Amino acid sequence: GPKVLQIPSHQIIDMGQMVTLNCDPVSNHLYFYWYKQILGQQMEFLVNFYNGKVMEKSKLFKDQFSVERPDGSYFTLKIQPTALEDSAVYFCASSLGGGYAEQFFGPGTRLTVL
Amino acid sequence: GDSVTQTEGLVTLTEGLPVMLNCTYQTAYSTFLFWYVQHLNEAPKLLLKSSTDNKRTEHQGFHATLHKSSSSFHLQKSSAQLSDSALYYCALRNSGGSNAKLTFGKGTKLSVKS
Numbered sequence: 001g002p003k004v005l006q007i008p009s010h011q012i013i014d015m016g017q018m019v020t021l022n023c024d025p026v027s028n029h030l031y032f033y034w035y036k037q038i039l040g041q042q043m044e045f046l047v048n049f050y051n052g053k054v055m056e057k058s059k060l061f062k063d064q065f066s067v068e069r070p071d072g073s074y075f076t077l078k079i080q081p082t083a084l085e086d087s088a089v090y091f092c093a094s095s096l097g098g099g100y101a102e103q104f105f106g107p108g109t110r111l112t113v114l
Numbered sequence: 115g116d117s118v119t120q121t122e123g124l125v126t127l128t129e130g131l132p133v134m135l136n137c138t139y140q141t142a143y144s145t146f147l148f149w150y151v152q153h154l155n156e157a158p159k160l161l162l163k164s165s166t167d168n169k170r171t172e173h174q175g176f177h178a179t180l181h182k183s184s185s186s187f188h189l190q191k192s193s194a195q196l197s198d199s200a201l202y203y204c205a206l207r208n209s210g211g212s213n214a215k216l217t218f219g220k221g222t223k224l225s226v227k228s
Contacts, residue, residue: 004157031214042118043203045215056214091158098214100146100165100207107157 002026004106006092007074012112018080021109023092025075032075033093033103034067036060043091049075050098087113116141120204120219127226133176133191135222137204140185144209147180147187148216152201161202162189194226 005024013019025032034046047057049067064083069075075094079086089110093103121136139147146165150158164171164180164187171178176191187204204219 001159033215035216035218040220042220043216043218045217048214058215102160102163103216104160105150105158107155 002029002104004092004094004104006090006106006109008109009107010110010112012114013082015084015113016081018078019082019111021077021079021090021092021111022074023076023094023106025092025094026096026104029094029096029104031055031095031098031101032067032069033095034077035091035093037089037091037108039088046077046090055098082111082113084113087111116145116206116208116217118204118206118217118219120202121222122220124223124225127194127224129196129226129228130193133189133194133198133224135189135202135204135224137178137187137189137219138185139187139204139206141206141208141217146207147178148205148207149176149178149187149189150203150205150218152203152221154200158201158203194224196226196228199224199226 007022032049035043037043046061048055066078089108091108092106095101095103117140119138148163149161151161152158167182178189180187201221203221205216
């Protein structure tokens with residue numbers, strides 16, 4: 001079936017540094033999402049993105065976070081600067097449509113901020 | 115806001131026994147309910163979904179029925195297999211202002227032993 005890829009699978013960085021998480025969505029999908037999962041807790045919605053714009057973001061999507069998908073390449077989540085509480089697994093998802101269209105998930109990137 | 119509550123933690127079963135993973139939810143809106151399954155080191159994948167009250171939905175041997183009267187969407191299977199060992203997430207999307215984001219439960223880890 002359709003696959004979403006995430007690069008890297010693990011990332012360890014020092015607090016205050018910048019990090020970019022990359023997502024290669026399903027090729028014809030138009031809607032893109034990031035979710036955050038802190039160890040032992042549920043996955044939580046961060047942001048969704050369509051047509052080059054953030055459509056909706058949650059309160060977890062701090063000012064230090066940004067997303068983009070330049071020229072149809074990777075859909076990226078950038079955190080600058082990182083904080084200890086950003087340590088989590090970040091899941092990317094994509095869907096063909098908005099609304100109730102099925103979201104296809106990547107395997108996640110485990111981010112550890114030291 | 116929306117919330118999803120699942121059977122806590124780890125469920126361990128012997129192969130051949132029935133599976134039941136509980137999911138209840140709270141939302142002020144009409145909703146779609148989903149079950150996602152995540153095998154080790156893989157991406158979460160959609161297993162079942164429903165928005166129709168009291169209608170059983172089935173896929174890959176699993177089934178669930180959305181009961182709006184009790185706000186439940188329990189996942190069941192008549193006979194567990196070793197390959198069912200995975201993490202199971204219940205999630206909802208509502209018909210309110212944002213119908214794009216998924217709200218997840220914490221997940222239930224199912225371990226099936228021979």
